[in-house]
Amino acid sequence: MAANNASIVTPRTDEKMDVVFVGHVDHGKSTIVGRLMADTGSLPEGKLEQVRRNCERNSRPFEYALLIDALKDESSQNITIDAARVFFKSALRHYMILDAPGHIEFIKNMVTGAARAEAALLVIDAEEGIQENSRRHGYLLKMIGIRQVIVLINKMDLVEYRQEVFERLRSEYGAFLDSIGVQPMCYIPVSGREGDNIAFPSQRMPWFQGHTILTALDSFEKSRPLTDHPLRIPVQDIYRFTLFGDDRRIVAGTITSGTLRVGDEVVFYPSGKRSVVKTIEAFNRPPQEKAFAGQAVGFTLEQQVYIQRGEIAALANEPPPKVSRKIHASLFWLGKEPLTTRKQYILKLGTARVRAQVERIVSVQDAASGQIITGRSQVEHHEVAEIDLSLQSDLAFDLSGSLVETSRFVVVDNYEISGGGIILSEIADSESWVREKVMTRNLRWVQGGVTLEQRQERLSQRPALILITGTRGVGRKRLARELEKSLFQSGRFVYYLGFGSVIYGVDADLKRNGSPESQQEHIRRLAEVAHLLLDAGLILILTAVEFTQDDLRLMQTIVDPQYIETIWVGEAQTTDIHFDLKLESLENVESAVTQIRYLLQEHGVIFRY
């Protein structure tokens, strides 16, 4: 077959598409990609000759895979370690081809390669048939969210180009794909080594009239950005670059779906804060009136609201994202250590980052055999599972059934991304009743003329809620007063609010019967009062007997968790609360005050003098 005399191809369009080759180890992915490059004249001049010469020098047979497996380790072991990118042009468009590794050890590299692609070609060895990773890769393609899949039955030369081999594998693998909900676009019998149905139709398989790989690639459809879906912008940052007299306060992020226009009313989740888009900013480009899914944008707001990285911007007149602290998800695990219910993880979704714990492992599926196992206490690497996660703070997200991009998350274990998941449903948590109230409050909030930032600058302090808790009679109130005095004397704007000061006024209508409902409502009101005082820029000191982690979680739903400093007083800890500081005794109140002040400095509430 003509390998060297192909002339330079100039595609009709500038369109670019990323595709990935996956499949079991040694089923010939790199060979096919190398052959495709060679037969379409896509190799850099001299590369083919250089690899041929190297082979002669080392007395080994020439292989097309060597063109692709450029890394030293790979050419010596003859396997692909990491997904390599090669660039390739057809008559239609430009391709970036990712050649993913098929070895089980390198699954995370396969996932990395596949996740970049819009379409996948899954390679199966005609002689060896369907293997473990043929199925596992099929599964992962589904999880990663690749919809366009073509199956290549490779090494047809080793089975004398027999049609029945091709047909048997097609029905066998087709049944598997069907069971996991993947519909491939077509199956092609090929030989990477001999060049059959790669760039040119094969003369040796007259029984097959379908696509070559080259024409199949051009039949993939370019995925279009989701401009007509509800708007979602995970907030990456809020920029305030004051250099050269710039006074813009720009909210930056990439639009994952929908369309943003100047004048739109936007709501940020999970906080529920809202404002109106004033401008869409750009550099070296005239100001824009609109921005679309796929664009990395920046916009300014009419009314300044305090929002942070991790929130999702949506439009007030479109369906909002969900907000919860409990989710039900499907997940694939790549970690070296198993995923367990005993450990704390970090979950990253969009630009949000929250602490997470696995509450329940519903079921585990062996991605190679398809077998479903229940009653497991951990998820091993390369397994797929359905799990319930509980999160330490509110998270905004969508469900995979509605907006897939904002339903995807990764799990970080010990600094490493160790798993990927999609959220199937939200689970109502015990704070749901409060969260609705808080979102309505934020939605209806009347904006003042002075911003929190201006207050912080004037007062030289960041608002904070210092929650002092511990067993009865340990001296919490005395500590609160001493701390208040100390901070006040050094010029801080501080206030001590005792529980008793709220019960008979704010809570006058509440029954004090000790029921969980009245206790929760009591905390809710106290937290709302705290929220007002923090918004005024105050450092607020609160004391409470034996606050539990549930109590704290309720409070964190109402008051931004980053403002809360928790201090446990007393030797023995009698509740499950997570604290920032523990003071074993108050014998020396002065030293206790100093320790708290040090904590406040560390956390940037007050500054060193």
Add this chain to the structure above:
Amino acid sequence: MDHLEELENISVRILREAYANFKNLGMLWSMGKDSTVLLWLTRKAFFGHVPFPLIHIDTHYKIPEMIAYRDRLTREWRLPMVIGWNPEALAEKQTYPDGNVDRLTCCSLLKSLALKNTLNGKGPRLRYNHLAQQYEPEPNPEPFTGVIVGARADEEGSRSKERYFSPRNQQNEWKIADQPPEFWNQYKTDFAPGTNVRIHPLLDWTELNIWEYIEREKIPTVSLYYNQGDGKRYRSLGCYPCTFPIESEARNVHEIVEELKVGRYANIAERSGRAQDKDDGGGLETLRREGYM
């Protein structure tokens, strides 16, 4: 959205992720076309600002025009410019042009080692003072934990396997066989103390894309890239003893785009003019494992 906008948006998102996640962030600027596009994308991402230092590793063998271009843009765009180098190797003349070491060792000393010590704060650093209009020694150089680099996957084999966020261990080494997974726009932004991360926003760009973008955005470039009448131009810029011009009639950006698209260089690798790539089968890979850009 066309292919250049698509690439631009991805790069901008990566730059913003880097800025949001790394406290001590810097960007390598070699004044070449790639890192200059990177600088331009930074100004896009941050609306005209460059909110982290630009680092130039000066081998002292750069073509003088590149240095003049660096200093001109530093002043005009008010760039936070930082320079690092390897004083020992230069003083002891441990360089290829001095005839004392081979090309790869020279690269390893003047680039990799200089970079390593500039990043970890152990080597000397100069910072441009815009008020005084001069470079001044940086008194307490802090280590950089994130470094943005303009590497492209189409340059050569080892770069084609890079991550957008690529960790380096305490010895600045790259572990190719054990790279972190990267999917759904989630990158490695958590890392153990003492390690650092290379960030590659240009990974998906080709040489042609770079020039198409320079043409569209009208980005100023060094004149060495163009044929000034002698039928030669530089396709890739480096140190003058090891970088050679190619035969070319391209006199401006548009002619370079044509030359790469349908002309004589449409199928010839860019780094064919770089001598250090040829000294050993996987020369660049060896260098990159040790921390070369």
